[in-house]
Amino acid sequence: MAINKPQKVLPKRIxxxxxxxxxxxxxxxxxxxxxxxxxxxxxxxLFNTLNAQMLHSPWHGITAYDVIFPLFIFLSGMSLGLSAKPLSAYDADKQSQLIRKPIKRLLILCLLGVVYNHGWGQGMPTDIEQVRFASVLARIGIAGFIATLIVWYCQHKLQYTLFIGLLLGYYVLLEFVSIGGFGAGNYTSTGALNIWFDQHLLPGATYQNALVDPEGVLSNIGSVTNALAGLFVGRYFIHQFKSNRPIILPLSIIGVICLCLGYGLSAVMPINKTLWTSTFALVTIGYSVLLLVMFYWLIDVLNFKRLALFFTVIGMNAIVVYLASSIVDWQYIANSLFGGVVAGSPSQWQGVVSVFCLVFVQWLCLYFLYKRNIFIKI
Structure with missing residues (x-):
């Protein structure tokens, strides 16, 4: 007689x-x-080495700071994988409501991205050609929008095929296609194919007026694969969880495979964040999966709830965190509240105390929102 194990109920939020x-x-x-x-x-x-990891790689290569953006896109895709269903699974009225939501989210993120680009006390230029329209928030919106459409309209097998096709197709595009003297295997900051697309199809200014924008037109192809990877992991996570099957080991193997593929293929296609090459996508997917495994083990398995609370306060209002970093002078606020504490610390400790005070002030504001169940999402 077969005895079926009771199916686990996935919590509302992991x-x-x-x-x-x-x-x-x-x-x-x-x-x-x-x-x-x-x-x-x-x-x-050691600290000097770690500090170097807190800077973006100058061109080829990858640092820990380069993983921040892809990880966020991966987690956005994972949230989609935990909840989304084919559009046909909803009735007609619900379909109409759902279709408007990602379009609205995309437009709002693009608009907020422009606001973010021209924050830091500068303000938006009056000359439209000086406005930078490409942005981190716009890329998050584009990746999420495309991933949502793929979930709605494509069967699982086709979704995996598209993921592989985007990775391979982007490599073929950069490696073999030449337009206007750009491309055909040129991955430099002055000859990559992305430059032609940004110079001809991207309105306004590029980041720091460079030839290629790090959130430019063509590199969206690579970032979509990070969102799709998150989607697949989210869906796999649900399946394993509800079936009472192991999660940590299989996901760890997936993460390691992605890292091996990304680093192994870097001799053919360099790891490059600005171009968001396929190898960069694979490596950052690998790191994202392994970080997810580590946090799942620490928080959901070992039950380190205090660790969870500290970071959850930030994670529940992630868009607010990012946007506020451009339009709020947090250093001025921290100095106003804790300047005396910093000045009263031993001189050699003042730098460390200053960093902690800066982060603490922002965390307190986010904790205020968290305690009142105020979560601003788009």
Whole structure:
């Protein structure tokens, strides 16, 4: 006689996902400065090495700071995989409501991205040609929008085929296609195919007036694969969880395979964040999966709830965190509240104390929203 195990009920929110999103965003709050401050305090080479990881790679290669953005897109895709169904599964009225939502979200994120680009006390230029329309928020919106359409209208097998097709197709495009003297295997900052697309199809200005924008037109292809990978992992996560099957080991193997593929193929196609090459996508997917495994093990398995709370407070209002980093002078607020504490600290410790005060002020504001169940989502 076969005895079926009772099926687990997936919680409304998986604590480790919100916590990982918060961990991802804390480096945007200013925590990335802690390693430089610790190096100034101790002169230990380890902290200098870690501080170098808190900077974007100059062109080819990857640092820890380069993983922040792809991880956020991956987690957005995972949220989609945990909840989304084919559009045909809904009645006609519900379909009409659902279709409007991702379009509205895409437009709002694009608009907020322009606001973010021209924050930092500068304001938006009056000359439309000086406005930077490409942005991190717009890329999040585009990747999420395309992933949503794929979930709605494509069967699972086709979704996997599209994922592989995007990775391979993007490689073929950059490696073999030449337009206007750009491309055909040229991955430099002056000759990549992406430059032609950004110069001819991207309105307004590019980031720092460079030839190619890090959130430009063509590189959206690579970022969509990060969203799709998150979608697949989210769906797999549900299946394994409800079937009482192991999650940690299979996902760890998937993460390692992606890293091996990304690094292994980097001799053919360089790992490059600005171009968001297929190898960059694979490597960042690998790191994203392994970080998810680590947080799931710590928080949902070992039940480290205090760790979860600290990061969840940030992760539940991630868009607010990012947008506020451009339009709010957090350093001024931190100095106004804790400037005396910093000044009263031993001189060698002032840099470290200053970083903690900066992050703490922002965390307190987010905790205020969290305690009142105010979660701003788009």
């Amino acid at each position: 604590a480790s996902i919100d916590a990982l999103r918060g961990f991802d965003m804390i480096w945007i709050l200013g925590a990335q400065g802690i390693f430089l401050a610790l190096f100034s305090l101790t002169s230990w080479p």
